[in-house]
Amino acid sequence: MSKFWTQESVNILIEEIRRNEFMYDTKQARYHNRNARRGVLEKIQELQTESRPNTTIDDIKCKWNSLRTQFMGEINKLKMPSGSGGGSSSTMWCFESLLFLRDHITARKSFSTMKQPEISGVNAFLNIEETDAVEDVDSIEFLDLEPSSCLWVVYFFWCLQRA
Incomplete structure (x- = not known):
C-alpha cells in the first residue's frame, strides 16, 4: 500500500463523496444508514485500485476526515480580519473542490476549560x-x-x- 495520497486519488475521493450527498449532509435520511455509507466507501476503494492499491476503508475514512478538518481550517482562516494572519485565498490545492461542504460543515462552539480566577x-x-x-x-x-x-x-x- 502506498502511504501517500496522490492528487488523483484525493480527487476521486472528493468526487465520489460529492456525488453522494448523504455522505456529508446530516439532514439526508440515508446519512445514518451504515450500509449505504459503507457501499459508497467500497466503491471509492474500488476506484482507488489503480492509483492507490490496497487502500482500506479505514484509510478512506481517515483521509476524508483529514480533508474536512483542513477545509474547515482554511474556511476559518479566510474569515479572519485582514492583518491577523487571515488571507484572501486558500493555500489548500483542493479547496475549490471541497466548497460543496461549506453549507454542511459548521465549527463547534469552543469553550475554555480554564477557570477564571476568583x-x-x-x-x-x-x-x-x-x-x-x-x-x-x-x-x-x-x-x-x-x-x-x-x-x-x-x-x-x-x-x-x-x-
Whole structure:
C-alpha cells in the first residue's frame, strides 16, 4: 500500500463523496444508514485500485476526515480580519473542490476549560486585604494587556497593592 495520497486519488475521493450527498449532509435520511455509507466507501476503494492499491476503508475514512478538518481550517482562516494572519485565498490545492461542504460543515462552539480566577483568590495570592483601597487610581501603571486575561487581573491587583 502506498502511504501517500496522490492528487488523483484525493480527487476521486472528493468526487465520489460529492456525488453522494448523504455522505456529508446530516439532514439526508440515508446519512445514518451504515450500509449505504459503507457501499459508497467500497466503491471509492474500488476506484482507488489503480492509483492507490490496497487502500482500506479505514484509510478512506481517515483521509476524508483529514480533508474536512483542513477545509474547515482554511474556511476559518479566510474569515479572519485582514492583518491577523487571515488571507484572501486558500493555500489548500483542493479547496475549490471541497466548497460543496461549506453549507454542511459548521465549527463547534469552543469553550475554555480554564477557570477564571476568583478575586478573593487573587487577593489571597497577592496578600491584599479585602478592605485595601487605592487613594490615587491615576498613579497606577498598567501594562498593555487584554482586560480579559488572567495575567491582567493578577497585574491589576499587584498594582493596587503597590499603590
